[in-house]
Amino acid sequence: MEPLDIELDDGELELPNEPMQVNMGPAHPAMHGTVRMVVDLSGETITKVDVQIGYLHRGFEKMCERGTWTQVFPYVDRLNYASPMLNNVGFSLAVEKMLGVSVPERCQHYRVVLGELARICDHMVCSGAMAMELGAFTPFLWFAKARELIWDVFEEETGARVTHSFGRVGGMAQEPTANFKSMVRAAVPAVLALIADGEKLLLANRIFLDRVENVGVMSKERAIALGWTGVVLRSTGVPYDVRKVHPYLTYDRYDFDVPVGTSGDNFDRFMCRQEEIRQSARIIEQALEQMADEGSVNIDDPRIVLPPKEDVYSTIEGTIQHFKIIMEGIKVPAGECYSYTEAGNGELGFYIVSDGSGTPYRIRIRPPCFATMQGVEEMIVGGMLPDVVPTFGSVNMIGGECDH
Amino acid sequence: MSKRVLQRLTEVFGAAVIETHSQHGDDTAVVVPSRWKEIAAFLRDDEKCAMNHFIDLTAVDYLNRREPRFEVVLHVRSIEKLHRLRLKARLGEPATIDTLSGIWAGADWFERECFDMFGVEFVGHPDLRRILMYPEFVGSPLRKDYAAQHTQPLVEYRPEAVGKLPPFDEHEGMPFGRQTHDRVEPRVNALGFSDE
Numbered sequence: 001m002e003p004l005d006i007e008l009d010d011g012e013l014e015l016p017n018e019p020m021q022v023n024m025g026p027a028h029p030a031m032h033g034t035v036r037m038v039v040d041l042s043g044e045t046i047t048k049v050d051v052q053i054g055y056l057h058r059g060f061e062k063m064c065e066r067g068t069w070t071q072v073f074p075y076v077d078r079l080n081y082a083s084p085m086l087n088n089v090g091f092s093l094a095v096e097k098m099l100g101v102s103v104p105e106r107c108q109h110y111r112v113v114l115g116e117l118a119r120i121c122d123h124m125v126c127s128g129a130m131a132m133e134l135g136a137f138t139p140f141l142w143f144a145k146a147r148e149l150i151w152d153v154f155e156e157e158t159g160a161r162v163t164h165s166f167g168r169v170g171g172m173a174q175e176p177t178a179n180f181k182s183m184v185r186a187a188v189p190a191v192l193a194l195i196a197d198g199e200k201l202l203l204a205n206r207i208f209l210d211r212v213e214n215v216g217v218m219s220k221e222r223a224i225a226l227g228w229t230g231v232v233l234r235s236t237g238v239p240y241d242v243r244k245v246h247p248y249l250t251y252d253r254y255d256f257d258v259p260v261g262t263s264g265d266n267f268d269r270f271m272c273r274q275e276e277i278r279q280s281a282r283i284i285e286q287a288l289e290q291m292a293d294e295g296s297v298n299i300d301d302p303r304i305v306l307p308p309k310e311d312v313y314s315t316i317e318g319t320i321q322h323f324k325i326i327m328e329g330i331k332v333p334a335g336e337c338y339s340y341t342e343a344g345n346g347e348l349g350f351y352i353v354s355d356g357s358g359t360p361y362r363i364r365i366r367p368p369c370f371a372t373m374q375g376v377e378e379m380i381v382g383g384m385l386p387d388v389v390p391t392f393g394s395v396n397m398i399g400g401e402c403d404h
Numbered sequence: 405m406s407k408r409v410l411q412r413l414t415e416v417f418g419a420a421v422i423e424t425h426s427q428h429g430d431d432t433a434v435v436v437p438s439r440w441k442e443i444a445a446f447l448r449d450d451e452k453c454a455m456n457h458f459i460d461l462t463a464v465d466y467l468n469r470r471e472p473r474f475e476v477v478l479h480v481r482s483i484e485k486l487h488r489l490r491l492k493a494r495l496g497e498p499a500t501i502d503t504l505s506g507i508w509a510g511a512d513w514f515e516r517e518c519f520d521m522f523g524v525e526f527v528g529h530p531d532l533r534r535i536l537m538y539p540e541f542v543g544s545p546l547r548k549d550y551a552a553q554h555t556q557p558l559v560e561y562r563p564e565a566v567g568k569l570p571p572f573d574e575h576e577g578m579p580f581g582r583q584t585h586d587r588v589e590p591r592v593n594a595l596g597f598s599d600e
Contacts, residue, residue: 054534054536057537059552061521062545062546224456224483225458227460227508227514240457246486336430337427338490340459349460351460366460366462370513370514371458371513374510374512
């Protein structure tokens with residue numbers, strides 16, 4: 001919109017025509033507390049924007065170089081704190097790729113189920129928060145209620161609601177509980193019902209639709225060049241999903257679809273997320289079906305997996321094995337590898353360099369929303385100031401991941 | 405899978421490709437830094453490579469382990485052909501290399517981060533400034549000679565807090581068998597505040 005430019009006599013009220021600079025964030029409620037945008041405005045139209053990140057930088061990569069490989073898990077939990085389980089699984093797979101081992105099939109299905117539950121959480125948080133920032137509070141509360149149902153499952157399985165630290169190299173911290181399958185089977189339909197309810201409120205709402213349709217548009221070519229992955233890339237029409245294109249774990253055995261958008265606007269991103277929640281529910285169902293009720297979730301390798309506690313206390317071999325893994329860490333052969341999985345926001349990559357010791361030499365995380373955030377500038381320049389809110393909400397920027 | 409890309413790269417660039425390997429299935433080529441940009445442009449534009457999807461750019465510091473010291477690591481993939489490649493260049497000090505932000509728009513922020521964390525200078529970058537750290541920060545935190553326990557507070561600690569702040573000593577949080585990467589050296593930050 002052009003600034004109001006009415007012919008007025010001198011001395012009368014006149015809106016200033018020169019550009020105005022506005023600071024949004026880092027303490028702005030719509031900036032999720034971690035981003036600052038320096039916006040140049042002409043009237044209400046954005047002419048230039050400088051997106052500044054880094055307010056949540058905690059030196060993740062430096063910290064990883066100080067502990068053992070297993071001690072990295074609590075750190076990766078805090079990357080994307082909306083779906084910590086996916087980060088745990090991603091990091092386990094990266095170290096396992098380096099070691100050249102793969103976990104038993106039961107564990108693979110288990111990781112898939114937990115990961116997909118986390119993905120549902122992640123998408124709900126994003127969609128709910130975006131709607132809330134546009135004034136629709138009820139769907140957010142319903143999505144939060146649905147998230148509670150999933151967190152109950154996580155609490156039962158891992159003992160923690162948010163930061164689970166549940167992944168381990170070569171398996172998981174614990175076996176699935178006895179009633180794991182029935183709990184998940186009870187929770188997922190309830191979650192889907194709540195999501196359908198929340199969606200009904202939004203998709204028939206003129207205010208919501210007006211603010212998301214054709215706002216924050218991104219083209220296919222630019223999205224690819226910017227290194228976008230995940231939902232934001234798929235909303236532009238590129239069907240790139242790591243689970244389909246480069247299957248890991250047991251994803252090649254499930255029947256699921258990859259929803260894509262057409263125009264890459266906020267509405268497409270919202271709808272892709274909603275559809276992915278349903279696809280995740282399909283995957284969970286099939287994974288539970290295929291998952292065995294008996295068998296170990298850990299690989300059988302005393303150099304990688306901790307011995308059972310009774311062995312540690314009663315046998316000398318068990319004590320030594322425990323001591324070696326805890327004090328020296330798992331010995332990962334020297335070399336480098338890049339391992340990538342589909343996390344909540346897109347391709348979460350770990351580039352790992354090992355020097356053969358029990359401590360990582362370098363761990364590089366490739367956070368999906370770091371790449372997404374650099375495209376935000378293009379999406380909001382030329383638009384109106386209020387459009388920043390839904391556009392920023394729909395890219396699902398998670399500070400912990402973006403700022404390392 | 406992308407062995408063919410490595411082959412093509414060695415065919416076209418010959419001696420500019422120093423070495424290649426496919427450890428853990430990740431195809432890797434180490435190239436001379438002077439032709440970094442040219443090779444990157446070839447990877448994107450060549451029909452057989454078509455590496456249009458930017459993934460990641462970072463660096464690794466091999467202080468006292470390898471000469472030259474730094475390795476800049478680029479990951480790219482092809483949306484159509486589904487293959488991936490890791491491209492590396494080794495840099496001594498001062499670390500300077502051409503920017504790739506004109507080839508893949510996504511390289512922009514990743515190069516800024518690399519500059520911020522390792523002090524690698526990207527020649528021709530449109531806006532090379534710190535991205536994660538604050539502008540007053542001195543040094544490159546991910547270099548191996550930057551001590552992990554070193555702090556640079558913008559606001560000076562109150563005198564009663566000194567000695568009560570973590571880390572309490574240089575070995576805190578260190579596992580028994582770790583390799584020592586840290587060289588402890590008192591430093592003075594921009595505000596003249598030393599951590600000793």
